[in-house]
Amino acid sequence: MLVLGVQASPLKYNATASGSYYPYSTGVKENPGISHEFVIKVMAEAGIEIAHVSLPAKRTQQFMLNQQLDFEIVSPTWLTEEERNLQQFVFSDALLPVQELLVTLPDKVSKYASSNSIVGGTVGTVRGYYYHNDHEFIRADFATERELVLALSKKRIEVAIIGDLPALYWSQQLDIDIAFGAMHSKGQLHIRLRSKHKELLPKINDAIATLKSQGIVEQLEDKYLSPIIFKSMPHSD
Template identity: 45%
Template sequence: MKRSVIAVTCFVLFFLYTSAFADTVLKYNVNGSSNWVPYYLPDSPENPGILGELVPLLLAHANIKIEKHNFPPRRTNYALDNGWLDFDFVSPSWFPNGDLGELFVQSSAIIAIEEHIITLASNAKNWQSSDSLTGQEIGTVGGYLYHNDTEFTRVDFTSEKELIKALYKDRVKAAISGDLPALYWAKQLNCPVTFAALHSKGHLVMRLRKEHAALLPNINAAIAELQSNGTIDRIIDKYTQQAVFDRAE
């Protein structure tokens, strides 16, 4: 009799858990990273960028519903901190000591990512160490996270595209950018830039509010599946093959 009661109790708890799980809808911001080319490509529904394609695919494989929102880019972190959004994609290397904060948990690694100090070739010799940032005015993107931005003065622009324009207008001598966005916009603008010192190196992960931590096993399983079957690599290649070729030249 006791075994029957335990079995029924377990079944009820499992049913309640899976029902709650099925009803969960995670909110994310499509605008917060919309300038982050080629990870997101705004106004391009057929080719929305690496994360533009990967986010709905990943969450569908994890059997989790999602809901798009359009907060202004500078409000994304505030919205995440206050629970208006549930997740985004970041690299722990962008945070002091790799700590995403007590409000969040993180998924397994999804995509390798690097940031460099970028500058014009004529200035590159002055930016061969990350220590060269100290006390300087450095081009950054408003709303983006930089692990050591207390060491320099941020000069915020709206996108990596505007960072490169600022270098050519001599508004800043150096900026910090992810490699692929810098390569993409340097090509589009026909404004070559030089990669100087490495600023950060790591992996993109999903930063998920900790009240949804129970969803991580499904999310991580979906990441592993899309990595093992080559889907993530194919999506990355779709948007980066030309950029990688340009850098090799």
Template identity: 45%
Template sequence: MKRCIIAVIYFVLCSFCSPVKAETVLKYNVNGSSNWVPYYIAHSPDNPGILGELVPLILATANIKIEKHNFPPKRTNHALGNGLLDFDFVSPSWFPNDDLGELFVQSSPLLIIQENIITLDEHAKNWQNIDQLKGKEIGTVRGYLYHDDANFTRVDFISERELIKALYKDRVKAAISGDLPALYWAKQLNSPITLAAVHSKGQLVMRLRKEHAALLPRINAAIDELQSNGTIKRIIDKYTKQEVFEHLAQ
């Protein structure tokens, strides 16, 4: 009996002395370029964009703490590679062979995302196929991923807004942009553009560093819950319905 009591005391003491594992806090940066409308809208707490609303909601539903950072796109990719950030949101269609790389796992899809070759209306006939990009100088956003950028010469600008301006200044004849950001900035700048060939179309997913893969079932369950109860669709509709989209561009 004496030995049993001693053993219990030892176990209790060890329990108190054992180091407590800190709760995981995932670090992220969702801003893309300064304004990745309608996915992220800077300095707009009431209407922060689709991902601006969805990211905190998904992780809160999964009961995972997050820490937001504010890096430019080029530094964001570097930070993800070396572990300073833990996740971002991408489309596998932006990568060669849809491969996110060995450092990452991917979540269930959130939404469909598309990017187009954009140009002025008078040049649209020259950009009806992505093969027409080969060997050309093409407007791109600094730090963004393009699955086929080995086929053309990147001319980097700091944002989708600057791509529209570059087309009108004849600095490039064509650029690559998400369809919704391009339409938003064309309206904002009163500079009409044409959506030519589809450059990529795919699903937006969370790209999560592999060392946090054990959290993926909770993240996927949260995404599935928010999909099934209509929350994700409601947030997407909020930013893509024509009347709301036009209001954002005022």
């Protein structure tokens, strides 16, 4: 809320996700990740004061719904249609592309070539994360993306939904060979802001456009993507 042009209090937010959502959000203050660092720059460019609140992902959902946080970073493709259309939130312009895939071990990848392959089955997920269709499968919640990759290697689960870059990063860090099945979601990260702050949205969107025109996204990608060795990704079925 603004009072006579002065912000009354910082906007509270959480962007650390599981703390293992590399390269988007790392939980490390000095190098917080592409999306987290971009949002910090956006809000500084817009002249909006913010305060990060460290929370587990599940509590972030609760705090957003209970009006204890003012914004979060999310892809609408992670949300159900009902969640996307909730009147208490508005979305900024797009920040960064993001996609999730079905991730499994190489000897099982043919089984998960279709997104429908997980319907009715047990799927590894991150506790507190949004999944647009989690009514169609049984969630097996783990604390982080790192723990999901470890669970695959130990055969505690057969398939998981993980962002492509976090999955690649942790497979390389842990030296665990994984394979990518079908696309689960593909979209863009946005700032999801409480509607009571919607008067700030034009300033936020202007700041996003300004920073993109200055090449900030490419600079952040150069900074965070260098540890990841890339390999081919499947196309959506």
